[in-house]
Amino acid sequence: MKHTRHILRLTGTGPTRDKAFADAMARVRQAAGERTTGVCFRVEPVDLEVVEAVEHRWRERFLGLLFARTRSRFSLTLRMEVRVAALDLDAVDFTVREERLTPLQHALRMR
Template identity: 60%
Template sequence: MNTSERTLRLTGTGPTKERAFGAAMRQVQSAATGEADGIAFRVEPLSLDVLSAVEHRRTERFLGILFARKRVHFEITVRVRVRVTSLDLDGVDFAVREERLTPAQHLLHMR
């Protein structure tokens, strides 16, 4: 079992603050396991820092002058420090069991 700590920088966007933050947090698992040595089975967040949070506002108009409406879009960038526990499968010894079927058993298992 290997344990390592990593710092990830993630960005999330969305129409609300909650969705932007949720989009960034959904990336933690895949980003941490993508860099892991072996198979990661535990990703434990240790700290979270917000690096930037931006609210984008714009006004849209139909035909340039009619029906003005305001659009809001949020973007958040966070730095997450995680501890990843992984298992290296190359170090695991697997026992080999070979099974031989008779021709009748082989026909019964075929579907």
């Protein structure tokens, strides 16, 4: 098992602030796994910084004339430092156990 630290830059978008943050946090494990060799099984956030938070607003109308409403979408960019615990499966020694099935067992897919 080895521990590494990575600095990740994550973005998330959503119709509300909470969903934009949740979208960014859902990408943490995938982004940490791409930078780590082996299988990562624990990702701990160490530091979190908001780089950019933007609210996009626009007005839209039905058929260009009726029912005007203001829509908004939130975009969030985070800089996060994480500590990753990973296991290198290439270093693990696996023992090989081979089973021989009789032709009848093989035909019936039994062990």
